[in-house]
Amino acid sequence: MKIAAIDLGTNTFHLIIAEKSDSEMNIIYKTNKPIKLGEDITKENKIIPAAFERAINCLKDFKATLNQYGVTKIRAVATSGVRSASNGQDFIHTVKKETGIAIDMINGEEEASLIYEAVKYSGAIQGKSLIMDIGGGSTEFIFCDENGFYWKKSFDIGAARLMQKFFKSDPINQENQNQINQHLKENLSELIEFGETFRATTLIGSAGAFETYAEVLNPSIVLNEIANAPIDIEAYHQLSKKFLHSTHQERSEMPNLIPLRVDMIVMASMITDYVLAELGLKAITLSTYDLKMGVLKDLQNN
Structure with a gap:
């Protein structure tokens, strides 16, 4: 079948x-x-x-x-x-x-549930973790461990929305960055409040931008052949700074950065940076399985 x-x-x-x-x-x-x-x-x-x-x-x-x-x-x-x-x-x-x-x-709650099932299937969850799926329109967050999830929510802070609202300079200037960080602070207070109690140690990025981080940092990686992979957090921080300080043209010339993400990767990096800093997360893992795999698993089981 x-x-x-x-x-x-x-x-x-x-x-x-x-x-x-x-x-x-x-x-x-x-x-x-x-x-x-x-x-x-x-x-x-x-x-x-x-x-x-x-x-x-x-x-x-x-x-x-x-x-x-x-x-x-x-x-x-x-x-x-x-x-x-x-x-x-x-x-x-x-x-x-x-x-x-x-x-x-589907609503944001079901979207987050399907993402969790996909990431669990990838084997990426090892201990207390925060799954983050950065989309164009929304970003989903799931606090979880191998046994299940404890809190999940979808927020309308996708990379495309942030870009259309706040990305007005090239490279992005400090004023635009401050506006974005303030917007994240206003919208993600509930996430941060739960996260401070839950104390996850690892950020698991569900495909999308996290695949870009992995491919730019390690050009030899073959994403179609893996379900999950670690992303060195210090290397990520250096890469994020590079994205934020580069122009559109400079990013478009970076290897493994697809045209669709040339500007959106700046927004994705700012969301990632904010969450890492606010919750003191110590490690990053990529799950190549995301929403579509969750939908497929759901079909398989039913």
Whole structure:
């Protein structure tokens, strides 16, 4: 039996297909497309026509791939970009009409739960940890250990949102950085309050920006072949400073920094820096398994 998950992120759409047997799941295909569904979304809180069209065309391609592989069970989930858009329901209706794909618009709590299941499956959780998944529209946080999660929440502080609101200089100036840190302080007080009691020691980054940190720091890493990997925290801090002090052009010339993340990696680094500093976390681990793998595992189990 072939099963598939589609993750309609604010920046990127992902498709992953697996062959399922009794208790095994073998990934046979995966791809992603930089759709930028959240382009200019902070202006009128709408998916703009160009992004709408890009998304529909991408999902038509995904549908053709699903047919080609003979997928019998599929779940497509939409997150912050669709959740928060005033025309999000119009988008879901149009996708169903034009591609036959039914989109499940999940809330932040379910998104965080699915991310936890994916990260647990990766083997990245060793002791008290904080999972962080930095998306374009939202960022999910889960305090957990190997036995389960103890607190989880999704916040509308994704990299694309921060960039549209605060990233007004090149390289980013101190005033913009101060505005972002103040915004994080105002929005993440609940996270910090719980975290000070929970005392996690490790930050686990779920794919996305953390894959970029890993690839830039270690160009020989092959992400498709690993489920998790440590990221040296001191090396990360040096890399973060480099991102913050570089221009758009300088970052675009950095190896393993894909065009979609050239500017957003600055925002991701600022979120990462803030959380590391506020909670005194001592180590960073990458999980290459994220929301789409959580959706796939959920399909496998049900």
